[in-house]
Amino acid sequence: MRQKKGDAPGFSVYAMDRAMKTTTLTLRKLKGQRPIVATTAYDVITARYAAEAGVDLILVGDSVGDTLLGFDSTIPVTLDMMAHHTAAVARARPEALVAADVPFAEAHFECERVLAACQRLLQQAGAEAVKIEGGARIAPLIARLTGAGVPVWGHIGLEPQQVRVLGRYRKFGVEPAEAERLLADALALERAGCFALLLEMTEPNLARTITETVKIPTIGIGAGPHCDGQILVCTDLLGLTPGPVPSFVQTFAAVGAEVKKGFAAYVRAVRARKFPQ
Numbered sequence: 001m002r003q004k005k006g007d008a009p010g011f012s013v014y015a016m017d018r019a020m021k022t023t024t025l026t027l028r029k030l031k032g033q034r035p036i037v038a039t040t041a042y043d044v045i046t047a048r049y050a051a052e053a054g055v056d057l058i059l060v061g062d063s064v065g066d067t068l069l070g071f072d073s074t075i076p077v078t079l080d081m082m083a084h085h086t087a088a089v090a091r092a093r094p095e096a097l098v099a100a101d102v103p104f105a106e107a108h109f110e111c112e113r114v115l116a117a118c119q120r121l122l123q124q125a126g127a128e129a130v131k132i133e134g135g136a137r138i139a140p141l142i143a144r145l146t147g148a149g150v151p152v153w154g155h156i157g158l159e160p161q162q163v164r165v166l167g168r169y170r171k172f173g174v175e176p177a178e179a180e181r182l183l184a185d186a187l188a189l190e191r192a193g194c195f196a197l198l199l200e201m202t203e204p205n206l207a208r209t210i211t212e213t214v215k216i217p218t219i220g221i222g223a224g225p226h227c228d229g230q231i232l233v234c235t236d237l238l239g240l241t242p243g244p245v246p247s248f249v250q251t252f253a254a255v256g257a258e259v260k261k262g263f264a265a266y267v268r269a270v271r272a273r274k275f276p277q
Contacts, residue, residue, distance in 0.1 A: 022056050022097040024129060024151045024195040030056070031217045036196075036229025038219055039237065042068055042085045044092045046234055051094030057219070058094055059131060059231065060086040062101040062161070067235045074160050077103045079117055083125040090126025099153050100127035104161045107132045111144050118150045131198065133159040135185025139192040146193030154189035156182055157223065158201035171222075173206035186210045186218075198231065199223040222248040 030036050038057035041047040042064045050058055064085050065071040079102075086100040100121045107114055121127040129151035132142065142152050157172045173179040183206070186197055196217045199207050204224025211218040211227050220227030235241045238255040245251070269275035 020095055022095055024097065027056065027097060027217060028195055031215070031228050036217055036219055038229055038231035040064075040067075040231070040234045041089050042234075043088050047089040047092035047094050047096075047098075050234065051092065051096045055094075055096050056229070057231070058089060058096045058098050060089050060098065060100045060127065061131075061233070062103045063233050067233060067241070073163055074101075075104050075164065077101075079103055079106055079120070083120055086121055086125035086127050097128050098126065099129040099131050099151075100125065102130050102132045107134060107138060107141065111141055114141060115145060115148055115150070118145060122150065129153055129195065131155055133161050135182070136188035139188040142189060142192040142194060152192075152194050153196050153198060154186075154192075154194035155198040155200065156185045156189070156202070157199045160200075169201065171201050171203055173203035179203065179206045179209075182206060183210055183213065186214050190214045190216050199227060222246060 027036060036056050037054065038059060039050050039055050040059045040061040040063055041050050042060060047058055060082065062074040062077040062082065064081065065074045065077040069077070069081070071077070082100055082103050086098070089098055102114070102117060102121070106117050118130050121130055130145075131153040132138065132145075133155040135154075135156045142154065145152055158169060160169075163169065173182050182202065189197060194216060196219060197210070197214065199210060199218050199220045200222060202210070202220070202223040204226060207218065207220055207223040208226035217228040219229040219231050221231050232249060233241075236245045236249045237251060238253045239251045240256045240259070242256070266275070
Protein backbone atom coordinates (compact mmCIF):
# COMPACT_ATOMS: atom_id res chain seq x y z
CA MET A 1 0.00 0.00 0.00
CA ARG A 2 1.27 3.48 -0.83
CA GLN A 3 2.06 5.74 2.08
CA LYS A 4 -0.63 8.37 2.52
CA LYS A 5 0.34 12.02 2.42
CA GLY A 6 1.10 13.20 5.91
CA ASP A 7 2.05 9.77 7.24
CA ALA A 8 5.24 9.56 9.22
CA PRO A 9 8.17 8.07 7.25
CA GLY A 10 7.93 4.31 7.21
CA PHE A 11 4.37 4.33 8.54
CA SER A 12 1.33 3.26 6.57
CA VAL A 13 -2.32 2.52 7.16
CA TYR A 14 -1.49 -1.03 6.11
CA ALA A 15 1.03 -1.33 8.94
CA MET A 16 -1.51 0.06 11.40
CA ASP A 17 -4.10 -2.46 10.23
CA ARG A 18 -1.63 -5.31 10.59
CA ALA A 19 -0.82 -4.19 14.14
CA MET A 20 -4.41 -5.04 15.09
CA LYS A 21 -4.38 -8.34 13.23
CA THR A 22 -4.76 -11.55 15.21
CA THR A 23 -1.76 -13.82 14.68
CA THR A 24 -0.70 -17.23 15.92
CA LEU A 25 1.41 -15.41 18.51
CA THR A 26 -1.46 -13.29 19.85
CA LEU A 27 -3.65 -16.41 19.99
CA ARG A 28 -1.05 -18.28 22.03
CA LYS A 29 -0.80 -15.33 24.40
CA LEU A 30 -4.55 -15.54 25.08
CA LYS A 31 -4.12 -18.88 26.86
CA GLY A 32 -4.96 -18.29 30.50
CA GLN A 33 -6.00 -14.68 29.79
CA ARG A 34 -9.45 -14.99 28.21
CA PRO A 35 -11.42 -17.49 26.11
CA ILE A 36 -10.69 -17.60 22.39
CA VAL A 37 -13.74 -17.25 20.13
CA ALA A 38 -13.71 -19.10 16.81
CA THR A 39 -16.24 -19.90 14.12
CA THR A 40 -16.33 -21.15 10.56
CA ALA A 41 -16.97 -19.02 7.48
CA TYR A 42 -17.01 -19.92 3.82
CA ASP A 43 -17.70 -16.59 2.09
CA VAL A 44 -16.77 -12.93 2.32
CA ILE A 45 -20.07 -11.74 3.83
CA THR A 46 -20.07 -14.18 6.74
CA ALA A 47 -16.36 -13.53 7.36
CA ARG A 48 -16.96 -9.79 7.58
CA TYR A 49 -19.84 -10.14 10.02
CA ALA A 50 -17.86 -12.56 12.19
CA ALA A 51 -14.79 -10.34 12.23
CA GLU A 52 -16.80 -7.21 13.02
CA ALA A 53 -18.38 -9.06 15.95
CA GLY A 54 -14.93 -9.67 17.42
CA VAL A 55 -14.28 -13.33 16.56
CA ASP A 56 -10.59 -14.17 17.06
CA LEU A 57 -10.24 -17.07 14.63
CA ILE A 58 -12.10 -17.93 11.43
CA LEU A 59 -11.85 -21.47 10.10
CA VAL A 60 -12.62 -22.12 6.47
CA GLY A 61 -13.62 -25.65 7.31
CA ASP A 62 -14.12 -28.64 5.08
CA SER A 63 -17.53 -28.54 6.80
CA VAL A 64 -18.38 -26.40 3.77
CA GLY A 65 -19.19 -29.76 2.19
CA ASP A 66 -22.11 -30.68 4.42
CA THR A 67 -23.22 -27.14 5.27
CA LEU A 68 -23.21 -25.30 1.94
CA LEU A 69 -22.38 -27.73 -0.85
CA GLY A 70 -24.99 -30.42 -0.23
CA PHE A 71 -22.67 -33.34 0.54
CA ASP A 72 -23.47 -35.74 3.37
CA SER A 73 -19.98 -35.44 4.90
CA THR A 74 -16.68 -33.61 4.50
CA ILE A 75 -15.17 -36.47 2.45
CA PRO A 76 -16.02 -35.12 -1.05
CA VAL A 77 -14.44 -31.72 -0.38
CA THR A 78 -11.35 -31.21 -2.56
CA LEU A 79 -8.32 -28.94 -2.32
CA ASP A 80 -9.74 -26.86 -5.19
CA MET A 81 -12.94 -26.29 -3.20
CA MET A 82 -10.98 -25.35 -0.09
CA ALA A 83 -8.84 -22.88 -2.02
CA HIS A 84 -11.93 -21.31 -3.61
CA HIS A 85 -13.73 -20.72 -0.30
CA THR A 86 -10.58 -19.69 1.55
CA ALA A 87 -9.88 -17.01 -1.03
CA ALA A 88 -13.42 -15.64 -0.56
CA VAL A 89 -12.95 -15.39 3.21
CA ALA A 90 -9.48 -13.85 2.82
CA ARG A 91 -10.91 -11.09 0.61
CA ALA A 92 -12.82 -9.83 3.63
CA ARG A 93 -9.43 -8.97 5.16
CA PRO A 94 -10.70 -9.81 8.65
CA GLU A 95 -8.70 -8.93 11.73
CA ALA A 96 -9.39 -12.50 12.85
CA LEU A 97 -6.79 -15.12 11.95
CA VAL A 98 -7.93 -17.12 8.91
CA ALA A 99 -7.19 -20.86 8.94
CA ALA A 100 -8.11 -23.39 6.27
CA ASP A 101 -8.69 -27.12 6.53
CA VAL A 102 -6.40 -29.47 4.64
CA PRO A 103 -9.09 -31.70 3.11
CA PHE A 104 -9.68 -35.44 3.12
CA ALA A 105 -6.59 -37.67 2.68
CA GLU A 106 -4.40 -34.77 1.52
CA ALA A 107 -2.26 -34.84 4.69
CA HIS A 108 -1.43 -38.52 4.17
CA PHE A 109 0.57 -38.12 0.97
CA GLU A 110 4.33 -37.61 0.95
CA CYS A 111 5.52 -34.42 2.64
CA GLU A 112 6.32 -32.61 -0.59
CA ARG A 113 2.73 -32.93 -1.81
CA VAL A 114 1.29 -31.87 1.57
CA LEU A 115 3.63 -28.89 1.67
CA ALA A 116 2.52 -27.93 -1.84
CA ALA A 117 -1.14 -28.09 -0.74
CA CYS A 118 -0.41 -25.89 2.27
CA GLN A 119 1.62 -23.54 0.08
CA ARG A 120 -1.36 -23.15 -2.22
CA LEU A 121 -3.75 -22.42 0.67
CA LEU A 122 -1.38 -19.81 2.13
CA GLN A 123 0.17 -18.23 -0.96
CA GLN A 124 -2.67 -18.34 -3.46
CA ALA A 125 -5.85 -18.53 -1.36
CA GLY A 126 -4.73 -16.21 1.44
CA ALA A 127 -5.03 -18.47 4.49
CA GLU A 128 -2.81 -17.57 7.43
CA ALA A 129 -2.71 -21.09 8.89
CA VAL A 130 -3.91 -24.59 8.09
CA LYS A 131 -5.73 -27.14 10.22
CA ILE A 132 -4.81 -30.81 9.93
CA GLU A 133 -6.62 -33.76 11.51
CA GLY A 134 -4.55 -36.42 13.25
CA GLY A 135 -2.40 -37.07 16.30
CA ALA A 136 1.02 -38.54 17.00
CA ARG A 137 1.04 -40.53 13.75
CA ILE A 138 1.30 -37.32 11.69
CA ALA A 139 3.40 -35.31 14.15
CA PRO A 140 6.59 -35.85 12.09
CA LEU A 141 4.84 -34.41 9.04
CA ILE A 142 3.60 -31.41 11.03
CA ALA A 143 7.11 -30.81 12.36
CA ARG A 144 8.36 -30.60 8.77
CA LEU A 145 5.54 -28.24 7.80
CA THR A 146 6.10 -25.90 10.74
CA GLY A 147 9.82 -26.06 10.00
CA ALA A 148 8.99 -24.80 6.51
CA GLY A 149 7.02 -21.88 7.97
CA VAL A 150 3.49 -23.31 7.74
CA PRO A 151 1.44 -22.50 10.87
CA VAL A 152 -0.49 -25.65 11.80
CA TRP A 153 -3.57 -25.97 14.00
CA GLY A 154 -3.80 -29.56 15.21
CA HIS A 155 -7.09 -31.47 15.42
CA ILE A 156 -7.69 -34.51 17.63
CA GLY A 157 -10.63 -36.32 19.20
CA LEU A 158 -13.32 -36.87 16.61
CA GLU A 159 -11.73 -36.52 13.19
CA PRO A 160 -14.61 -36.10 10.71
CA GLN A 161 -12.41 -37.17 7.80
CA GLN A 162 -12.26 -40.62 9.44
CA VAL A 163 -16.05 -41.06 9.55
CA ARG A 164 -16.08 -43.79 6.90
CA VAL A 165 -13.65 -45.81 9.03
CA LEU A 166 -15.45 -45.03 12.29
CA GLY A 167 -18.90 -45.71 10.85
CA ARG A 168 -20.45 -42.99 13.03
CA TYR A 169 -19.69 -39.87 15.02
CA ARG A 170 -19.02 -40.45 18.72
CA LYS A 171 -17.43 -39.02 21.86
CA PHE A 172 -13.71 -39.68 22.28
CA GLY A 173 -11.62 -40.24 25.40
CA VAL A 174 -14.24 -41.94 27.56
CA GLU A 175 -12.20 -45.13 27.92
CA PRO A 176 -8.91 -44.76 29.86
CA ALA A 177 -6.75 -46.22 27.08
CA GLU A 178 -8.19 -43.84 24.50
CA ALA A 179 -7.87 -40.90 26.90
CA GLU A 180 -4.19 -41.74 27.42
CA ARG A 181 -3.64 -41.92 23.68
CA LEU A 182 -5.32 -38.55 23.08
CA LEU A 183 -3.18 -36.89 25.73
CA ALA A 184 -0.11 -38.36 24.04
CA ASP A 185 -1.42 -37.05 20.70
CA ALA A 186 -1.80 -33.55 22.15
CA LEU A 187 1.75 -33.53 23.52
CA ALA A 188 3.17 -34.86 20.23
CA LEU A 189 1.42 -32.13 18.23
CA GLU A 190 2.63 -29.47 20.64
CA ARG A 191 6.22 -30.72 20.26
CA ALA A 192 5.76 -30.72 16.47
CA GLY A 193 5.06 -26.98 16.57
CA CYS A 194 1.26 -26.64 16.40
CA PHE A 195 0.15 -23.20 17.57
CA ALA A 196 -3.20 -24.54 18.90
CA LEU A 197 -5.25 -27.71 19.18
CA LEU A 198 -8.86 -28.35 18.23
CA LEU A 199 -10.51 -30.89 20.52
CA GLU A 200 -13.66 -32.25 18.89
CA MET A 201 -16.20 -34.43 20.70
CA THR A 202 -13.68 -35.05 23.46
CA GLU A 203 -14.77 -36.14 26.93
CA PRO A 204 -14.89 -32.89 28.98
CA ASN A 205 -12.66 -34.03 31.85
CA LEU A 206 -10.07 -35.22 29.37
CA ALA A 207 -10.36 -31.91 27.50
CA ARG A 208 -9.64 -30.16 30.79
CA THR A 209 -6.60 -32.36 31.44
CA ILE A 210 -5.23 -31.70 27.95
CA THR A 211 -5.85 -27.96 28.32
CA GLU A 212 -4.00 -27.87 31.65
CA THR A 213 -1.12 -29.99 30.31
CA VAL A 214 -0.21 -28.33 27.02
CA LYS A 215 1.16 -24.81 26.77
CA ILE A 216 -0.69 -24.01 23.54
CA PRO A 217 -4.39 -23.04 23.40
CA THR A 218 -7.08 -25.69 23.08
CA ILE A 219 -10.28 -24.85 21.23
CA GLY A 220 -13.21 -27.15 21.79
CA ILE A 221 -16.27 -28.21 19.88
CA GLY A 222 -18.48 -30.61 21.78
CA ALA A 223 -15.65 -30.93 24.33
CA GLY A 224 -17.15 -29.14 27.32
CA PRO A 225 -16.40 -25.78 28.97
CA HIS A 226 -12.80 -26.26 30.08
CA CYS A 227 -10.93 -25.55 26.83
CA ASP A 228 -9.12 -22.27 26.17
CA GLY A 229 -11.72 -21.39 23.53
CA GLN A 230 -14.75 -22.59 21.61
CA ILE A 231 -15.68 -22.99 17.96
CA LEU A 232 -19.06 -23.56 16.34
CA VAL A 233 -20.05 -23.96 12.71
CA CYS A 234 -21.50 -20.62 11.61
CA THR A 235 -24.69 -22.09 10.12
CA ASP A 236 -25.40 -23.92 13.39
CA LEU A 237 -24.91 -20.95 15.70
CA LEU A 238 -26.88 -18.60 13.42
CA GLY A 239 -29.89 -20.88 13.03
CA LEU A 240 -29.25 -21.44 9.34
CA THR A 241 -28.91 -25.22 9.48
CA PRO A 242 -32.04 -26.97 8.19
CA GLY A 243 -33.00 -29.86 10.41
CA PRO A 244 -31.36 -30.96 13.66
CA VAL A 245 -27.99 -29.71 14.91
CA PRO A 246 -25.54 -31.50 17.26
CA SER A 247 -26.65 -31.63 20.87
CA PHE A 248 -23.75 -29.44 22.05
CA VAL A 249 -24.74 -26.55 19.76
CA GLN A 250 -26.40 -23.43 21.10
CA THR A 251 -28.22 -21.34 18.52
CA PHE A 252 -27.55 -17.63 19.00
CA ALA A 253 -29.78 -16.23 16.23
CA ALA A 254 -32.72 -17.24 14.05
CA VAL A 255 -31.25 -16.12 10.74
CA GLY A 256 -32.81 -18.98 8.78
CA ALA A 257 -36.31 -18.02 9.83
CA GLU A 258 -35.67 -14.38 8.91
CA VAL A 259 -34.26 -15.34 5.51
CA LYS A 260 -37.32 -17.46 4.79
CA LYS A 261 -39.61 -14.59 5.81
CA GLY A 262 -37.72 -12.22 3.53
CA PHE A 263 -38.01 -14.49 0.51
CA ALA A 264 -41.71 -15.09 1.22
CA ALA A 265 -42.36 -11.33 1.45
CA TYR A 266 -40.56 -10.82 -1.85
CA VAL A 267 -42.63 -13.54 -3.55
CA ARG A 268 -45.87 -11.98 -2.29
CA ALA A 269 -44.84 -8.49 -3.37
CA VAL A 270 -43.93 -9.53 -6.92
CA ARG A 271 -47.04 -11.66 -7.42
CA ALA A 272 -49.27 -8.89 -6.10
CA ARG A 273 -47.51 -6.37 -8.39
CA LYS A 274 -46.43 -4.35 -5.34
CA PHE A 275 -42.79 -4.61 -6.39
CA PRO A 276 -41.41 -2.72 -8.15
CA GLN A 277 -43.49 0.26 -7.20
